[in-house]
Amino acid sequence: MRLPRSVAGWTIAVFGVLALLMGAVGLIWPETLLGMLGFEIPQTRTAGDYTGVFVTASSMASFNMGVYYLLATATEWRAFYRFTVVFRLVTFTVFTLAVLADVAPGAFFGVAAWEGVGALATAAGLWWDARRAGEAADSGGRGGAGTSNVEPSADAVH
Numbered sequence: 001m002r003l004p005r006s007v008a009g010w011t012i013a014v015f016g017v018l019a020l021l022m023g024a025v026g027l028i029w030p031e032t033l034l035g036m037l038g039f040e041i042p043q044t045r046t047a048g049d050y051t052g053v054f055v056t057a058s059s060m061a062s063f064n065m066g067v068y069y070l071l072a073t074a075t076e077w078r079a080f081y082r083f084t085v086v087f088r089l090v091t092f093t094v095f096t097l098a099v100l101a102d103v104a105p106g107a108f109f110g111v112a113a114w115e116g117v118g119a120l121a122t123a124a125g126l127w128w129d130a131r132r133a134g135e136a137a138d139s140g141g142r143g144g145a146g147t148s149n150v151e152p153s154a155d156a157v158h
Contacts, residue, residue, distance in 0.1 A: 004073050008081045008125030013073040015084075015118050020066025026059025033059065038107020078126070085123045092116035 004010040026033040030052060031041050045051065072080040095112035098104040 002074050005076050006078075006125065006129045008078070008122055008129050009073050009076055011118065011122040011125045012069050012081055012084065015122075016066045016069025016073060018066070019062045019069060023059045023061070023063025023066060026055050026062065030055040030059070037111065038105040040105075081122055081126060085119045085126070088115045088119035088122070092119065 004013045022033065025036075033055060034041050034051070069084075071077075092112050092115040095104070095115065096109065099106060099109045099112065
């Protein structure tokens, strides 16, 4: 696996690793994940309580999303980076509204904040990378690492 080649790539890589790890935690220790999110953990579950199913599905989605983010980082897939900014801001909004509407506990706002801060960090990274690319073009050289406009190569994923 390659290290990220841009500031935006690093933000995507960090989120990818954390999504993958949190997904694994939820799959292996679902009660730990529920506690981290601020949800109550009853001693016993009643019939018709599908919390375990929901945690398994959400954790598997998180694990998979981590893999997707890391793949995007390895290929420096900048269109994906931009896409994530928009949808992580949507996620921030939905999760915040869930807390405000008492659908989710207050501690769940941490998840919303993580999404919002992550989106803004990636947006700032994209801006910074574009700025560096402009400076490199103005100087006639590649400047710095020279990778801010790197597109995935045709053989990046084989």
